[in-house]
Amino acid sequence: MISRFVVTAAEAHNPLLPATADLVWSSLVFVVLLVFFWIKVLPNFKKTMDARTEAIEGRLAAAEKAQEEAAAKTANIEAEQAAARSEAAAIREEARAEGASILAEAKAYAASEAARIIATGKTTVEAETQAALVALRAEVGSLAIDLASKVVGESLKNDKLATGVVDSFLAELEGKKK
Amino acid sequence: MRNALSLLALHSDNSGGSFTPPSIDEFYPQAVLFAGTPFELNRIMLIRLLVMTLLIVLFWLWTAKFKKAYKTQQYVPSRFQFMGEAALNFVRKSIAQDQLGEKDGDRFLPLLATIFFVVLGMNITGVIPALNIAGTSVIGLPLVLALAAYITFIYAGIRKHGAHFFTAALFPAGVPKPFYILVTPIEFLSTFILRPVTLALRLMMNMIAGHLLLVLLFSATEFFVFNAGGLLKAFGAGTLAFGFVFTLFEMLVAFLQAYVFTLLTTVYIQLALADEH
Numbered sequence: 188m189i190s191r192f193v194v195t196a197a198e199a200h201n202p203l204l205p206a207t208a209d210l211v212w213s214s215l216v217f218v219v220l221l222v223f224f225w226i227k228v229l230p231n232f233k234k235t236m237d238a239r240t241e242a243i244e245g246r247l248a249a250a251e252k253a254q255e256e257a258a259a260k261t262a263n264i265e266a267e268q269a270a271a272r273s274e275a276a277a278i279r280e281e282a283r284a285e286g287a288s289i290l291a292e293a294k295a296y297a298a299s300e301a302a303r304i305i306a307t308g309k310t311t312v313e314a315e316t317q318a319a320l321v322a323l324r325a326e327v328g329s330l331a332i333d334l335a336s337k338v339v340g341e342s343l344k345n346d347k348l349a350t351g352v353v354d355s356f357l358a359e360l361e362g363k364k365k
Numbered sequence: 366m367r368n369a370l371s372l373l374a375l376h377s378d379n380s381g382g383s384f385t386p387p388s389i390d391e392f393y394p395q396a397v398l399f400a401g402t403p404f405e406l407n408r409i410m411l412i413r414l415l416v417m418t419l420l421i422v423l424f425w426l427w428t429a430k431f432k433k434a435y436k437t438q439q440y441v442p443s444r445f446q447f448m449g450e451a452a453l454n455f456v457r458k459s460i461a462q463d464q465l466g467e468k469d470g471d472r473f474l475p476l477l478a479t480i481f482f483v484v485l486g487m488n489i490t491g492v493i494p495a496l497n498i499a500g501t502s503v504i505g506l507p508l509v510l511a512l513a514a515y516i517t518f519i520y521a522g523i524r525k526h527g528a529h530f531f532t533a534a535l536f537p538a539g540v541p542k543p544f545y546i547l548v549t550p551i552e553f554l555s556t557f558i559l560r561p562v563t564l565a566l567r568l569m570m571n572m573i574a575g576h577l578l579l580v581l582l583f584s585a586t587e588f589f590v591f592n593a594g595g596l597l598k599a600f601g602a603g604t605l606a607f608g609f610v611f612t613l614f615e616m617l618v619a620f621l622q623a624y625v626f627t628l629l630t631t632v633y634i635q636l637a638l639a640d641e642h
Contacts, residue, residue, distance in 0.1 A: 209505030212413055
């Protein structure tokens with residue numbers, strides 16, 4: 188038994204020396220699989236992995252972008268609201284100022300109109316006074332002459348003389364008044 | 366190893382009966398087809414072809430999934446597709462890109478992925494019922510893979526550094542000149558001879574030892590149960606339990622050897638690419 192084992196081990200195979208067929212099939216298996224992995228499996232594998240990485244990164248970027256857009260939109264709306272508010276305030280302010288100016292204008296107009304009416308009234312009164320004065324003067328003159336003629340008689344019917352007397356009398360009166 | 370085996374043979378001989386321990390002949394089964402030609406097929410070669418076919422079918426299906434996912438822009442992988450991605454990503458990220466960086470990792474990925482899946486697939490047949498022997502347990506395949514690794518790391522070095530790759534490898538910087546008499550032969554031996562040899566032998570010897578151990582344990586179980594008398598039959602339970610444990614262990618070894626082979630290849634490429642050797 189021992190001898191059989193020792194003999195077979197010694198005379199038969201050295202496990203370190205490859206048989207030709209062993210090398211042939213080993214090389215075949217290795218080369219076939221190497222080519223298979225090289226041109227078939229790995230390129231497709233890498234492509235899928237890269238596409239996935241890209242897709243994940245792309246989706247993250249898209250989500251981020253959407254968030255940014257939403258934030259921008261919110262900011263826009265807020266800005267618009269603020270603008271509308273300030274515009275309304277400006278309009279109110281303007282209206283108030285306009286109202287004030289209209290009021291002031293009306294006041295000024297009324298004042299000027301009043302002044303004008305007063306002035307017109309004054310001149311009318313003056314003119315009337317003047318007219319009354321003239322009429323009065325004439326009447327007073329004729330009244331005085333009538334009176335004097337009645338007193339003095341016919342002699343004073345000479346108009347020229349009478350008028351001169353009256354005028355001088357009146358001038359005297361005026362001088363006194365002054 | 367031969368001594369150990371004859372010791373086992375002696376021991377089992379003493380226990381009586383007709384127990385035949387496994388020998389190195391385990392790895393040289395009879396030719397099945399094309400006997401005597403360079404294309405002689407035996408059981409182990411057939412197992413290799415079977416593993417190759419299975420790997421192609423499996424990765425073909427995965428590739429079809431990848432293609433479909435790419436075309437339909439379906440970015441959530443199915444469970445099956447995810448398994449393929451995890452397997453390939455293990456080699457791509459944890460082995461290749463970890464050592465070599467993204468660019469060089471992808472550059473050498475075809476070789477590294479092939480080595481990893483070939484070694485893993487061929488190793489695992491050692492514990493698959495009805496196959497029961499690793500495709501890597503005969504020197505041819507480990508040798509071819511080690512040669513591929515050897516050629517690749519030398520190519521990587523020459524491509525990057527030109528002839529300086531050899532001078533840098535053989536005359537390491539920072540060593541006083543007289544020491545080169547001692548250092549250069551050692552460096553030559555370790556870099557250009559021992560690296561491929563250890564790659565091939567580590568793998569093959571692990572598979573041979575694992576297979577012999579399993580055959581020994583299970584044939585001993587058979588012997589104890591059917592041939593041995595009386596109390597000796599109880600030993601059968603022990604050897605069977607050990608056989609079970611070592612089967613699990615062999616699964617671990619199958620993966621570990623694939624990982625170690627691929628990782629060392631990557632490290633050799635990385636050392637060849639490094640600016641200071």
